[in-house]
Amino acid sequence: MYEDSWYSFVPEFQQQKRGTTSQSTGHRRRESLLQQPNGTTDRPNSIEPLSEILEQHEPDNSPPEATLARRAKSYSDLYDIVKALSKPDSKKKRRKRRKDSNWDALTVIEPKGREALPEEEELANDDVFRDELLQASQQEYLLYHDRLAMTERHLETLVEDTNSALELLESLCKSFRSVEDQTTSFRAQCDDLLSEQKRLQTLAEEVGTELEYYSYLENVTRRLNAPGASRLVDNSVFGEVLDNLDSCIAFMEKNPSYRDAETYLARYQALLTKALHLLEVGFTNRVEKVSSEISKQILATQSESARHALAYGRFEETLMESYSLIPNIQTVVLRAYDRAGQAKSGDPSFDTFSNTAKNLFQAYWTIRDRDLKPITQHDLDTFKAEVKELSVETAVRNYTKQCFERSYNEASLFGRIFALEPQFSSDSSSAFAALKPHKLSLVNGTNIAPVAANLQSVLGSSNLQTICNVVGWVTNEYLLLDYDEEETGFARHCRELTARLLTEHLWTFTDAVFEAEIAKSITKAVDPPDALKIGPLTNGVASSNAYPPVKRALELLVMFDQSMPKERCQRNSPVVYKIVKECIASLKRGEARIKSGKIGTDPDLFMIKNLLILKNELVSLEIGDVRDSVAGASGMQHFGQIWEALSPGNLIGLLTSFTGLSSVTSYIPGSSLWSRVSGSSTPTPEQMTKGNTNGVHGHQESQDASEQLDQMLRQSIVAFTQRWAGLFNDARARKLGAKNVTKVQKELDEMLDVAFSNQPEVVAKLKEAIQMNAQAQQSQEGNKITRV
Template identity: 70%
Template sequence: MYEDSWYSFVPDFQQRREAPNVRNPGHRRKESLLQQPNGTIDHVDAAQPLPALFEVHEDTNSPPQATLIRRAKSYSDFYDIATAQLSKSPPSKKKRRRRQNNDTLEALAIPENHAVLPTDKEIIAHDALRGELLEASLQEYLLYHDQLSMTERHLGTLIEDANSALKVLESLCQSFRAVEDQTTSFQSQCDDLLTEQKRLEVLADEVGTDLHYYAYLDNVTRRLNAPGAGRLVDDDAFAEVLANLDSCIAFMAKNPLYRDAESYLARYQALLTKALHLLEVGFNNRLDKMSVEISRQIAATQSESARHALAYGRFEETIMNSYSLIPNIQTVTLSAYDQNGLPRLGPNFDTYANTANNLFHAYWAARDRDLKPIIQHELDALKTEAKESSVETAARNFVKQCFERSYNEAALFRKIFAVEPQYSTDARSAFVALKTHQRSLVSGTNVAPIATNLQTILHGGELSAVCHVVGWITNEYLLLDYDEDETPFAGHCRELASRLLAEHLWTFTDAHFEAEVAKSVSRAVVAPDALKIGPMVDGNASSNAFPPVKRAVELLGMFDQSMPKERCQRNSPVVFKLVKESIAALQRAEARIKSIKNGTDSDLFMVKNLLILKNELLSLEIGDVRSHANAGLQHFGQIWETLSPQNLIGLLSSFSTYIPGSSLWSSRVGTPTPGATGGSNSGPANETTQDAGEQLDDLLRKSIYAFTRRWAGLVNGAKARKLGGKNLAKVERELDEILDRAFTNQPEVVAKLKEAIQIDAQQAQGGGREKGGTRS
């Protein structure tokens, strides 16, 4: 609107004021003070700059043009340039002052009587000259004043225009407010109309959707009842049909109050059942067609590698070579179960689960039929090897073959059905559904064929063979420390081994042990020589033990080696029966020793055998057997810590804490207190006690108490006679003989028993023997 040059003021007086600084005379020689000043010349020189002031009027509205001084090329040229510039510049102020001072001195030299007064003409000229000087000095400021005035006028115009624009905007705002007030009601009506329109659209969509669930019935009915409906199961559209039927069934079940909802629900369920039946028929036809070819080729070849390739490689390639049959089967299976075989509960779970189970059983029936020659060949090899070679070797090879075949079958089953059933107790899971139908083919859910064939070859064999096979399976697949990256095959074998042992072989082994206990412990025929304590053989503490007790110790070691540690200490019926029957056999032997009086100390006989049995239970360390061929009573120190000689009645009150699995045997009803004269140990001890460990402790406590009390009485009697020294030596010699015979190479046991006899004898001499029931 206005030119920019009107607002850019660059006053030129600054340049003019800076000019004298440039014209500094520098090192010029000063004039001599002896020279007389020339006043006339000085006045002429002082008036010379005045014409330059009037030159300003020539430039009307623009500042004077700047002049550029030539730059010196080098320091040597600077003097010439400065000299040329000084010659052009006016004389310096310092020199002018000096001349003015000279004029003043010269004027002062005029005599006083010659005073000159200015004339009128000179006064007029002087005033004119003053005006010209004033006008020349104010010319620059007048130009600035005019420019500022013009700028003020322009700013005033802008302010007026802005005020007028604000007034127009205010009027527009008022107009808009008026229009808004007038259109508020109209806008609310439009909003109501839009809301209603949206509601109607949603309602129309819902009605259209609901009608779709009704209209789909005719379409799916025609497709499933068409002559070529069986080919639909090998097409992608079959999965879409199942999904639409699921949606229709869910909608009708969710809205039972809709018109004919129950009728449509029943018809849709019938169509779903028919569609799934078509899938079953198509899958069965496929399996039958494959079985004719696969089974014929397997029966025709004798090579193990060729049979394996046909049973797995060729079978997988053939069954997976379909357009959409296998994907449709996987869709149905995953509608009933997840990938681990757990149920997916829903409105159609029963229908899908029934179809999936039928597909499973049809598949396994075909696999049993196709692999029957291979399975029969393996069974024949097992029986032949068990007869000709070794039962243990045959059992190990058979278990390895079955585990490998089960892993291959599980991988093939997972590829076909997209499900790998894991162990589950849920009655609706795929694991339970597959387990209920027994078959000859081994799989992840069927380990019964392995157990049946192993029990067949082990049933008539030795108990040691059973223990070796069961122990090998336990150590090979359960107790082996695998790395962090466990292979899928190792994990599958671990699961099969745990189920094989827990469901079949452990109970089978327990039955063998119970039969052996009844044969060699409970009903063992004992010769009269076995009722005597013979000498030890090779320093083995159990070498001169009672034969049923020796056999019980052997069975305990065999059982612990074949079972994991947790099973030996948790409610093991075999260990319980071994201890109970061993105690009963010892009680019967004690009764016979007292009746026939064969010279054997019945109390020492009981102490000897009970200590061996107790030491073996301690050496197991709750199921962990440490077999030492020539080991003695290595745990006797631990046993005797609770056998306080000062308290012979409560010697073994806490022994049950050392017995492996004592908490499992504990069902104690009551423990009788020994009588005051409790020297006899005949008859069953603790008849009201159902804890085998406590019964063993009670018998050991009674036997030690009876033995030490009787020999303490013999020692005191020998001292009381006339020849007390000889009699005492004879008694001590007899005691040493029977203790050395019973506990050869076990000085700790002998020393402890002698110490107990001595303490008991001293107590009897001091205050008389106390009653057994009151002694504590």
Template identity: 60%
Template sequence: MYEDSWYSFVPELQQRQPASTTQTTGHRRKQSLLEQPNAAADTDAEEPLPPILELQDDNSPPEPTVARRAKSYSDLYGMARAQVPGHDTRKRSKRKQGGRTWEALAVPESVTASLPAEPEPYDDALQKELLRASQRELYYDELALAERHLDALIQDANSALAVLESLCQSFNTVDEQTSSFQAQCDGLLAEQQHLQALAEAVGTDLQYYTYLDSATRRLNAPGAGRLVEGGSFAEILTTLDSCIDFMTRNSSYRDAESYLARYQSLLTKALHLLEVGFVNHLTKVSSEISRQVAATQSESARHALAYGRFEELLLDSYSLVPNVQAVVHSAYDEYGQLSSSPNAATYANTASNLFRSYWAARERDMKPILQHDLDAFRAEAKESSIETASRNFVKQCFERSDNEASLFRTIFGLDAHYSTDPDSAFVVLKSPRAVLTGANVAPIASNLQAVLQGSDLHTVCNFVGWIMHEYLLAEYDEEETPFAGRCRGLAARLLEEHLWTFTDALFEAEITKSISKAAVPQEALKIGPVTAGDISSNAFPHVKKALELLALFDQSMPKERCQRNSPVIFKIIKETIATLQRAESRIRSTKPAGTDPDLFMVKNLLILKNELMTLEIGDVRAQAPSGGLVGHMQHFSQIWDTVRAPTHLLGGLLSSFGSLTTYIPGSSRLWSRSGSNTPAGGGGTPVIGAAGPTQAVDDAGEQLDGLLRQSIVGFTKRWAGLLNEGRSGKLGGKNVEKLERELDEMLERAFGGQPEVVGKLKEAIQIEVDGLVRAKEGGRSFVTRV
């Protein structure tokens, strides 16, 4: 890499001989080591130069040196150390110190000091010129050497690039020549991957066929029953599910139907083994618990045995209970709804069998405890209050039901929510049993109904109302506890499915007994005076009973149920109207003294209508507001103020009454079951069951409003005619004042303490009288139409 001139450069420097000069007085500059070997000798070099300060500090670069070549690898280390500045200085100083041989010729300082000082000429400009010349020559040499090195590097790089270019061209040529071979290789690789995927798919599908023999051997082995207690049983069920699902999805595969039937048979076999194993374990635990429960008389000990000890023994079964939970979860989801898996029906059938076996065992274990609770309830009902005993029994049953539900969730891992789906777990658990299941409230209802059957209606209504207010309408200041939530659900189902229907039956029996078939004495047809300011004190006895039943039903039932086609309200109104019509017919036929049939109907129908508006059919009111309107017809002005046309008297009264559908939404079809027959002449009050054309009535509310309007119109028109005839002298001299006094006494006796009602009726009569007078003066007959 280096030229020969480089290697000849160093020896020439080493072989250079100093120019022979004559030693003169003073110091002479030595020949420069930087002088080139071929340079011409300077003619003035022989001239003496002024002395220079050898120790002068300047900015000149160090003297160039040429590193010697290493003779060996060990010598290379020595050369590297020699290049260190400090090491070279020390070595050089030692060499100088070791080479001192002129010390013997040294002149003593005393002699030197006595000699005269010899001047030393010095030329600074010349020294600087020499320094610049030597540096310039040195730089030129270094630049030339660097140029030669760079040229050599460029040539090497060019040759390397040429080689790389030739290699690239060679590779391109090879690539062009091997493109077809590469395409063939790619095709072979793709085919290999396709065959590999097919092999994996075939192997995956094949395992669904090969598992049949393994599952058959395991499930038909003599000790197959012990599999249900191991952790591998759940894996067997999962694999069978996968195989059945695969055969179902790929029914076109060879022998798929045969394998599907065999896998389903194996699944049924496995579930039967689980069912047998669980029943055997349950029977073993139940026999031990029932014996211990029967042997003790302590209620707390029985509770501990029936729940704590039973749970401990039943869960001590290795993996049997987890396998049972796996089957239940395969049949139902977390809310108790049937799962969507293909084998959900099979699992649900097994789960239903497991549930029945479990509750049968629980009935055997809990029979002494349940019988003791039932005996205590019946004894308390006979000795003390039936209502108090029923309340205590409900609380006790709710607590026991919650304990049973917690135990069931621990064993089966299922918390079934309320559902009407026949395939849900809730319906399976709801089936009637003697023991409470958390979803079954039939035992509570049956025991309560057996005791309440012989009690009066007030007691039943108070008890039903207590359940509603205690559990359904209770307000919790803090967050509701899980136990309170479960009690709320049990109470709602107890009322909805059993007690409300039971109470409705008692109401209907009471309506039939005290309204429909109750005898009406002759004294009840007379309108007596109002006592204690209560407008209903002199009402018809059947109307009083209807008001009592309406208030009782409203207090014991929620508002939603009273507004939902209640058959009880319908029957109360229908039977009361029928009884009033029969009483009116008797009054018209017997004509008791001091009783007007129209006024009789007006009074009783107004009281019935006022009570319906007061209760608002569903608004629970235990009592009237303090200082309120007990016994007053507080809604009469609201009814009367809606009269639109004064000349037509009460022609618009029907719109003011409205219909019961205003208070009972959606009840038109229910109320329309009642009808009314109107006499052929069209006059008088329609009578149910009377002969004549049948007039369809939309609902019982409209029938009530129609009867009330007709009675008011009949009363006012008749008395207006009497007063008009009295004033015209057609009554045979009967005094008008006597008629007015008789009218006042009749209205005061009927509506004592209600001046507003009396005033409105007298005003209506006067309006009717004025209408007759105007009609007479006009020479034409004027008949008020309703």
């Protein structure tokens, strides 16, 4: 804050003072060389303290010893220095140092010259010491006083400068206020001018932008009508031309009220069509040129690996050797479809681009099908040879794998050329729909018809089991993939092809073969009378003594379940429905033949036996739970479910009151079968015992085959138990013409043992039901006699 020169005069004065003092003692005796350097050089060697002065204890009223204060760093630091010097400790230190200095000051200096008198020496010394003490004690305060005076002057100067600066700033503020008041209106006018300028600039830009849509017509017309316009399709500029034309068309369609908008729109559309036509011609010529070279090389070689390398690797490499033709093709295709082949119908030029894309696809597939004709024909010849030499199943597997591999290769090549991987879609405007109508012999991602046609031509002359084996293999091999690792692109492509091959061709073909077999072996089957008899079981198989149409129905159900996925083997399957329905119709015809002729078979037991076998097969398979063969006691494992809800109390209540026949549903597992018939009333006992009642059959015709089966099974069980219960009651009552109880029991045992020789639980349940039925009939007759 202050310069060093402000304080330089004080030390100089002190040095000068000390210099004059040393000169005044020039007559003293020379100092001894043996004196210790602990004192000043200008004092004599022998200094003796005054004993009289040392013994005095008078109060010290002398001024404090002068000390040199540190220079203040700033004006605020000056107060801290003053405060520090005013502390008691600092006073004690100053007093101590002053005492020591006083002792030095009181030291008597021995004169060099003559010996002075004691009084003179004392007076001289007093004067000298007094002056020195006064000067030493006042030196610090004088310096401090000078500093304070200087600081005061400096602060006054600062205050004056500050006041003048404030006055100047105040005057400037007043000037600025006056200027602002004067320029407010001017600034408002300037803001209005700026806003108007921006509006005009924006309007000019809009007008200029819209004029570009008009001025571009002449430029693009000249470029597309130039003699070398066909070379433009292999240039990157062609993509910009298409984008600009599309933008101009969209602008004209958006602003039909603009001047000559319709005229410009028509001309731009014509130019866009011409540009796309040039692209079609350029692409077709390019593919034809590459194809002519590759096809000759394919015909010249017989190696399968060499043909594959030429048809895919070399063809792709040669076709891609262009500047911008393939990128321009991809640009046009992607203007109509996305990567998955879905249509971009929101584009105003979608119809134009999609039509061009279809033409490009057709030209490409036509050329590819022609060039790969030798390869596809070789595969077909190999397939036919394997059918004759090997089995049909082996030939079909090899041919299917070969076709799927070629389809994947073609789809990969198509995707790299057109940047498109069309997925299955039912939308008529999608890329899949655009590719599907092509009638080609080459198998690709959208054309699966050649594989289906060749397979059906071979399977048409094969038996039903072979067809089921082939369809089941295709389903399990490709459609029902169960890999732990991530699915590959080839596996995903094969799954899509398999789904279309099955749903569009093979499943329909298989259903037709099954329906023909059902009509041949079940509907139109003519069995001899011996087939209606229930013979003994063979090898303990429950279905070995079943009615032949029922056996065939079980075989068809197993084959259909093996060849189809679970979703197709549900109740809505037409094949399963027809098998069950025709089997029930065949059993009805057999029951009618038994009743009309003397065959020796109980018609109700015949129905129970065959219906239980059919029901058990449906339940065991669960229309999807495949079991190859069921033998022994396990063949009737589900029969217990029919009886598990049956109790003596239910049977007694059933037979004592014929109006409560709804409880008979406990014979069949699951929910009440009578309640499943919506809108139908509970049948009467007469309707239960008479299978040819029109009302009951009318309800049966309107239900599905499973309900018809349950209904007929229930009717047969009730009729059988009631009839045999009546025979037992007649035998016990010894009615006229009735057999004895032992004979009736023997006939029943023989009949049940033949029908259910390895199912003792079925025999026991039927006997139990007959016994409870007989008790119920006896109690009913007793009630009638009591009422009479």
